[in-house]
Amino acid sequence: MTNRLERIINERGIQELREKYFPLIRDRVITGYNLYDNITKDTNLIQLSYFHSDLKTYDRHSHELFNILEKEINLEEKIIISNRLIDRSKVLERLTNYRTKTQWLDPKKKKRYFTLMGRELAFNEAKKLRDVIEESIQYELSIRITNKEELRKIIDLLKKYTSIFKLDRKGKKIKNNDEFIKNDLAIYEAWDIPLLVCRTSNNKKPSNLQDFLTVKEFKIAEQIGNNPLILTTIIGGKYKELRRLLQNRECKFEERKGYVLRVFVEDYLNK
DSSP: OOHHHHHHOHHHHHHHHHHHHHHHHTTTTOSSEESSSSOOOOOOOOEEEOOOOOOOOOOHHHHHHHHHHHSSSOOOOOOOOETEEEESEEEEEEEEEEEEEEGOOHHHHSSSETTTTEEOOOHHHHHTOOOOOHHHEEEEOOOOOOOOSHHHHHHHHHHSBBBBOOOOSSHHHHHHEEEEEEEEEETTTTSSSSSEEEEEEOOOOOOOOOEEEEEEEEEEEETTEEEEEEEEEEETTTHHHHHHHHTTOOHHHHHHHEEEEEIIIIIIIII
Protein backbone atom coordinates (compact mmCIF):
# COMPACT_ATOMS: atom_id res chain seq x y z
CA MET A 1 0.00 0.00 0.00
CA THR A 2 1.34 3.42 -0.97
CA ASN A 3 -0.20 6.35 0.89
CA ARG A 4 -0.01 10.05 0.11
CA LEU A 5 2.75 10.66 2.66
CA GLU A 6 4.95 8.02 1.03
CA ARG A 7 4.25 9.49 -2.42
CA ILE A 8 5.06 13.10 -1.62
CA ILE A 9 8.23 12.60 0.41
CA ASN A 10 11.48 12.32 -1.50
CA GLU A 11 15.02 11.59 -0.45
CA ARG A 12 16.28 15.12 -0.98
CA GLY A 13 13.51 16.63 1.13
CA ILE A 14 13.81 14.03 3.88
CA GLN A 15 17.58 14.50 3.98
CA GLU A 16 17.10 18.24 4.55
CA LEU A 17 14.88 17.45 7.53
CA ARG A 18 17.41 14.94 8.88
CA GLU A 19 20.11 17.62 8.70
CA LYS A 20 17.89 20.01 10.69
CA TYR A 21 16.64 17.61 13.37
CA PHE A 22 19.18 14.77 13.77
CA PRO A 23 21.57 17.13 15.65
CA LEU A 24 18.77 17.74 18.16
CA ILE A 25 18.45 13.98 18.67
CA ARG A 26 22.23 13.66 18.96
CA ASP A 27 22.36 16.43 21.58
CA ARG A 28 19.37 14.88 23.44
CA VAL A 29 17.21 17.96 23.07
CA ILE A 30 14.57 15.67 21.54
CA THR A 31 14.39 11.87 21.27
CA GLY A 32 12.77 11.89 17.83
CA TYR A 33 10.06 13.36 15.63
CA ASN A 34 7.06 12.42 13.51
CA LEU A 35 6.23 13.77 10.07
CA TYR A 36 2.57 13.95 9.02
CA ASP A 37 0.91 14.86 5.75
CA ASN A 38 -1.90 16.59 7.62
CA ILE A 39 -3.28 16.84 11.15
CA THR A 40 -6.81 18.13 11.46
CA LYS A 41 -7.23 20.49 14.40
CA ASP A 42 -9.38 18.57 16.89
CA THR A 43 -11.89 20.48 18.99
CA ASN A 44 -12.90 17.45 21.04
CA LEU A 45 -12.31 17.99 24.76
CA ILE A 46 -10.21 14.82 25.21
CA GLN A 47 -8.21 12.83 22.66
CA LEU A 48 -6.14 9.70 23.27
CA SER A 49 -3.48 8.46 20.87
CA TYR A 50 -1.74 5.09 20.72
CA PHE A 51 1.42 4.87 18.58
CA HIS A 52 2.68 1.68 16.92
CA SER A 53 4.25 0.45 13.68
CA ASP A 54 1.58 -2.21 13.00
CA LEU A 55 -1.80 -0.48 12.85
CA LYS A 56 -2.69 -1.19 9.24
CA THR A 57 -5.89 -3.24 8.84
CA TYR A 58 -4.04 -6.41 7.82
CA ASP A 59 -1.49 -6.30 10.67
CA ARG A 60 -1.93 -8.96 13.33
CA HIS A 61 -1.25 -6.42 16.09
CA SER A 62 -3.99 -4.16 14.73
CA HIS A 63 -6.43 -7.05 14.34
CA GLU A 64 -5.96 -8.24 17.93
CA LEU A 65 -6.10 -4.71 19.34
CA PHE A 66 -9.30 -3.71 17.52
CA ASN A 67 -10.98 -6.97 18.48
CA ILE A 68 -10.37 -6.09 22.13
CA LEU A 69 -11.47 -2.47 21.75
CA GLU A 70 -14.60 -3.38 19.79
CA LYS A 71 -15.72 -5.74 22.54
CA GLU A 72 -15.38 -3.02 25.17
CA ILE A 73 -15.76 0.28 23.29
CA ASN A 74 -17.76 1.17 20.19
CA LEU A 75 -15.09 2.77 18.00
CA GLU A 76 -17.31 2.53 14.90
CA GLU A 77 -19.85 5.03 16.18
CA LYS A 78 -19.82 8.69 15.20
CA ILE A 79 -19.98 11.47 17.75
CA ILE A 80 -21.15 15.07 17.57
CA ILE A 81 -18.54 17.83 17.63
CA SER A 82 -19.56 21.41 16.81
CA ASN A 83 -22.94 20.13 15.57
CA ARG A 84 -21.26 17.74 13.14
CA LEU A 85 -21.25 13.95 13.15
CA ILE A 86 -17.66 12.79 12.84
CA ASP A 87 -15.76 9.53 13.15
CA ARG A 88 -14.85 8.32 16.61
CA SER A 89 -11.33 7.14 15.70
CA LYS A 90 -8.81 7.33 12.90
CA VAL A 91 -5.39 5.90 12.05
CA LEU A 92 -2.84 8.48 10.91
CA GLU A 93 0.24 7.61 8.89
CA ARG A 94 3.51 9.15 10.05
CA LEU A 95 7.16 8.99 9.05
CA THR A 96 9.03 8.65 12.30
CA ASN A 97 12.69 9.15 13.21
CA TYR A 98 13.74 8.35 16.77
CA ARG A 99 16.64 7.24 18.90
CA THR A 100 16.26 3.50 19.28
CA LYS A 101 17.59 0.68 21.41
CA THR A 102 19.57 -2.12 19.81
CA GLN A 103 17.05 -4.74 20.98
CA TRP A 104 14.27 -2.91 19.12
CA LEU A 105 15.92 -3.33 15.71
CA ASP A 106 13.91 -5.64 13.46
CA PRO A 107 15.38 -6.98 10.18
CA LYS A 108 11.96 -8.27 9.07
CA LYS A 109 10.46 -4.81 8.68
CA LYS A 110 11.06 -2.01 6.23
CA LYS A 111 13.19 0.37 8.26
CA ARG A 112 16.28 2.51 7.76
CA TYR A 113 18.98 3.14 10.35
CA PHE A 114 21.36 6.08 10.79
CA THR A 115 24.16 7.15 13.08
CA LEU A 116 23.52 10.24 15.20
CA MET A 117 25.64 12.11 12.64
CA GLY A 118 23.29 11.06 9.82
CA ARG A 119 25.25 8.32 8.05
CA GLU A 120 22.98 5.50 6.89
CA LEU A 121 23.76 2.06 8.30
CA ALA A 122 23.12 -1.50 7.19
CA PHE A 123 21.20 -3.54 9.74
CA ASN A 124 24.29 -5.50 10.83
CA GLU A 125 26.19 -2.23 11.39
CA ALA A 126 23.34 -0.76 13.40
CA LYS A 127 23.24 -3.80 15.70
CA LYS A 128 26.80 -3.07 16.81
CA LEU A 129 26.14 0.50 17.96
CA ARG A 130 24.60 1.76 21.19
CA ASP A 131 22.85 4.84 19.76
CA VAL A 132 21.02 4.57 16.43
CA ILE A 133 18.27 6.59 14.78
CA GLU A 134 15.54 4.52 13.15
CA GLU A 135 13.40 5.84 10.30
CA SER A 136 10.20 4.11 9.22
CA ILE A 137 6.54 4.56 8.38
CA GLN A 138 4.45 4.04 11.51
CA TYR A 139 0.94 4.87 12.67
CA GLU A 140 -1.08 6.72 15.30
CA LEU A 141 -4.49 5.50 16.44
CA SER A 142 -6.34 8.65 17.53
CA ILE A 143 -9.51 8.16 19.59
CA ARG A 144 -11.98 10.92 20.47
CA ILE A 145 -13.02 10.43 24.08
CA THR A 146 -16.50 11.25 25.36
CA ASN A 147 -15.73 11.62 29.10
CA LYS A 148 -13.09 10.99 31.79
CA GLU A 149 -14.57 7.62 32.76
CA GLU A 150 -14.29 6.34 29.21
CA LEU A 151 -10.75 7.72 28.98
CA ARG A 152 -9.80 5.70 32.06
CA LYS A 153 -11.41 2.54 30.67
CA ILE A 154 -9.59 2.73 27.32
CA ILE A 155 -6.24 3.52 28.96
CA ASP A 156 -6.62 0.53 31.27
CA LEU A 157 -7.36 -1.70 28.27
CA LEU A 158 -4.31 -0.46 26.37
CA LYS A 159 -2.08 -0.89 29.43
CA LYS A 160 -3.43 -4.39 29.93
CA TYR A 161 -2.85 -5.61 26.38
CA THR A 162 -0.21 -3.48 24.59
CA SER A 163 2.70 -3.71 27.05
CA ILE A 164 5.14 -6.63 27.16
CA PHE A 165 5.50 -6.03 30.90
CA LYS A 166 2.83 -5.58 33.55
CA LEU A 167 2.20 -1.96 34.51
CA ASP A 168 0.99 -0.68 37.87
CA ARG A 169 -1.53 2.06 38.69
CA LYS A 170 1.20 4.68 38.38
CA GLY A 171 2.19 3.53 34.89
CA LYS A 172 5.46 1.89 35.95
CA LYS A 173 6.71 -1.59 35.09
CA ILE A 174 6.12 -4.02 37.95
CA LYS A 175 9.18 -5.82 39.35
CA ASN A 176 9.61 -9.08 41.23
CA ASN A 177 13.12 -9.79 42.64
CA ASP A 178 14.58 -7.08 40.38
CA GLU A 179 13.01 -8.66 37.28
CA PHE A 180 10.22 -7.02 35.32
CA ILE A 181 7.11 -9.21 35.30
CA LYS A 182 6.08 -10.35 31.82
CA ASN A 183 2.51 -9.65 30.77
CA ASP A 184 0.79 -12.88 29.72
CA LEU A 185 -2.07 -10.90 28.17
CA ALA A 186 0.13 -8.88 25.81
CA ILE A 187 -1.01 -9.00 22.19
CA TYR A 188 1.26 -9.81 19.24
CA GLU A 189 4.19 -7.37 18.82
CA ALA A 190 3.39 -5.47 22.02
CA TRP A 191 6.18 -3.04 22.92
CA ASP A 192 8.20 -2.96 26.14
CA ILE A 193 7.66 0.83 26.29
CA PRO A 194 4.17 1.56 24.92
CA LEU A 195 3.43 5.15 23.91
CA LEU A 196 0.05 6.58 24.92
CA VAL A 197 -0.58 10.33 24.66
CA CYS A 198 -3.58 12.22 26.00
CA ARG A 199 -4.42 15.73 24.76
CA THR A 200 -7.16 18.08 25.95
CA SER A 201 -8.64 21.14 24.27
CA ASN A 202 -8.49 23.14 27.51
CA ASN A 203 -4.83 22.21 28.09
CA LYS A 204 -5.66 20.74 31.51
CA LYS A 205 -4.78 17.25 32.72
CA PRO A 206 -7.78 15.01 33.52
CA SER A 207 -7.91 14.31 37.25
CA ASN A 208 -7.89 10.51 36.83
CA LEU A 209 -4.58 10.31 34.93
CA GLN A 210 -2.35 9.35 37.86
CA ASP A 211 -0.27 7.17 35.51
CA PHE A 212 0.46 9.95 32.99
CA LEU A 213 3.08 12.70 33.24
CA THR A 214 2.93 16.19 31.73
CA VAL A 215 5.20 16.90 28.76
CA LYS A 216 5.34 19.45 25.95
CA GLU A 217 4.25 18.67 22.41
CA PHE A 218 5.43 20.83 19.50
CA LYS A 219 3.81 20.99 16.06
CA ILE A 220 6.19 22.55 13.55
CA ALA A 221 5.35 23.65 10.00
CA GLU A 222 7.68 22.01 7.45
CA GLN A 223 7.61 21.51 3.71
CA ILE A 224 8.95 19.12 1.08
CA GLY A 225 8.75 20.66 -2.38
CA ASN A 226 5.33 22.27 -2.66
CA ASN A 227 3.84 19.99 -0.02
CA PRO A 228 3.21 21.46 3.44
CA LEU A 229 3.81 18.98 6.26
CA ILE A 230 3.54 18.92 10.03
CA LEU A 231 6.48 17.74 12.15
CA THR A 232 5.69 16.87 15.76
CA THR A 233 7.86 16.01 18.73
CA ILE A 234 7.17 15.17 22.37
CA ILE A 235 9.73 16.65 24.72
CA GLY A 236 10.52 16.57 28.43
CA GLY A 237 12.73 19.00 30.32
CA LYS A 238 14.47 20.66 27.37
CA TYR A 239 11.38 22.28 25.87
CA LYS A 240 12.69 25.80 26.48
CA GLU A 241 15.82 24.99 24.49
CA LEU A 242 13.73 23.68 21.59
CA ARG A 243 11.41 26.70 21.74
CA ARG A 244 14.39 29.08 21.61
CA LEU A 245 15.93 27.23 18.67
CA LEU A 246 12.67 27.26 16.68
CA GLN A 247 12.23 30.97 17.37
CA ASN A 248 15.79 31.64 16.18
CA ARG A 249 15.03 29.68 13.01
CA GLU A 250 11.82 31.70 12.59
CA CYS A 251 9.81 28.49 12.37
CA LYS A 252 6.03 28.49 12.61
CA PHE A 253 5.09 26.20 15.48
CA GLU A 254 2.50 25.45 18.14
CA GLU A 255 3.42 24.40 21.65
CA ARG A 256 1.03 22.78 24.11
CA LYS A 257 0.85 20.38 27.01
CA GLY A 258 0.46 16.66 26.48
CA TYR A 259 0.08 13.82 28.96
CA VAL A 260 2.12 10.68 28.35
CA LEU A 261 2.11 7.25 30.00
CA ARG A 262 4.71 7.35 32.77
CA VAL A 263 6.78 4.36 31.59
CA PHE A 264 7.52 6.12 28.28
CA VAL A 265 8.57 9.36 29.98
CA GLU A 266 10.74 7.79 32.69
CA ASP A 267 12.20 4.82 30.77
CA TYR A 268 12.74 6.52 27.40
CA LEU A 269 11.97 10.23 27.05
CA ASN A 270 14.01 11.38 30.05
CA LYS A 271 16.77 8.76 29.86
